[in-house]
Amino acid sequence: MDTGAASARRRLLQAAAALLLPPARAAEEADQPVIDRLDVAGSQIELQFAPGFDQPLRGRARQWVERSAQAVVAYFGRFPQPQVELLLLPTPGAGVRGGTTFGEPSPYVRLRLGVDTGEPQFHDDWVLVHEMVHLAIPRVPRRHGWLQEGLATYVEGIARARAGLLPAPQLWGALAHDMPQGQPKDGDEGLDHTPTWGRTYWGGAIFCLLADVQVRRRSGGALGLEHALRGVLAAGGSYAVAWPIERTLAVADAAVGQTTFGELYALLKDCPAPVDLPALWQDLGVTLQADGLARLQADAPLARLREAIAA
Ligand SMILES: [Zn+2]
Structure with a gap:
């Protein structure tokens, strides 16, 4: 999505990559933020990988996001937002942890994802579906x-x-x-x-x-x-x-x-x-x-x- 907040976060990811990396490693793919886009039942999910994920993991993560989103679509009849950003931050080890959903300035979900997460952990993950369900309910006091x-x-x-x-x-x-x-x-x-x-x-x-x-x-x-x-x-x-x-x-x-x-x-x-x-x-x-x-x-x-x- 092209809101100011979205481009601000993108800029932030790029700045983080530039600051953190020694020049010799800057060309490695895992050191770059990667933006991927998914269309799920007519909704756009912008998948933002912070630096630190390799390409095979990003591929598995993309399938996991798609699968989780489809489960939510089946329950609610559609994906709960026309556009949403999903920011994935790398953490050591395997597994999905620390999900948070934000409503403002535009709906987005932030998750910590272990850089060694394999297919079994992705399959068994409940965190992403939990966060996506949040997207369907109005915020309350x-x-x-x-x-x-x-x-x-x-x-x-x-x-x-x-x-x-x-x-x-x-x-x-x-x-x-x-x-x-x-x-x-x-x-x-x-x-x-x-x-x-x-x-x-x-x-x-x-x-x-x-x-x-x-x-x-x-x-x-x-x-x-x-x-x-x-x-x-x-x-x-x-x-x-x-x-x-x-x-x-x-x-x-x-x-x-x-x-x-x-x-x-x-x-x-x-x-x-x-x-x-x-x-x-x-x-x-x-x-x-x-x-x-x-x-x-x-x-x-x-x-x-x-x-x-x-x-
Ligand atoms: Zn929750």
């Missing part, structure tokens, strides 16, 4: 950070499962294992007033699971969380804008013709309200096993609903 992080935490695994990148027993096993971290502890004052790590990421994810299940029950299985979120995108809601949480939730409700999101928010925002997760897993037919995978029961009361979530 800090006290509602649980909505942003909860949606990214919850939708990331589902989007990857739908794309064939994460087997269902692994997805449900991880959710059943991790979600209890989002339950209120002593002194909790509700999601809006308890900005701990557990309540922000997993408390927010519990909100999303409850909403997903309720939307599906009330619509007889015709609609789910993704339809509500597609409605938010269609109404102009995304990380490029800041909305009051009430507006985001009202637009989500309107998209599915329900009041599910507003009701859940009223229940959970100001009081601890622990959720009976064991009963919910039982209804969904999810049994966490010692190996971290879930045993999935086809005859559970909400088994078809569970299958629809990750199908």
Whole structure:
């Protein structure tokens, strides 16, 4: 994209390359910033490699970005921004770490990527999809950070499962294992007033699971969380804008013709309200096993609903 901010960042990358490198090595390809462009479902992703990545890694990274973006497109019906910049900074070792998404001056994602990252780590990565999900949700004031992080935490695994990148027993096993971290502890004052790590990421994810299940029950299985979120995108809601949480939730409700999101928010925002997760897993037919995978029961009361979530 050709905003002033974009060219400023490009200039910064080039300046960094010139400053850091001894002249003898300046010609080596890994020492140069590289800009690559991807078209994903009509959206432009500008891939900015800071100096330090070699050509084979850039090729693997390009495929990983494309795959992650396609998983997000499948969930939301389109990529959440018409244009986005993705800045990759090299770090020693293997793996993807330290993702951050910025809304201003224009949406961009910054990630630290290990220079030795191989195909298995790219395949298993959840960080990039998490950050791309952020791009689909309007920014909210800090006290509602649980909505942003909860949606990214919850939708990331589902989007990857739908794309064939994460087997269902692994997805449900991880959710059943991790979600209890989002339950209120002593002194909790509700999601809006308890900005701990557990309540922000997993408390927010519990909100999303409850909403997903309720939307599906009330619509007889015709609609789910993704339809509500597609409605938010269609109404102009995304990380490029800041909305009051009430507006985001009202637009989500309107998209599915329900009041599910507003009701859940009223229940959970100001009081601890622990959720009976064991009963919910039982209804969904999810049994966490010692190996971290879930045993999935086809005859559970909400088994078809569970299958629809990750199908
Ligand atoms: Zn996040």
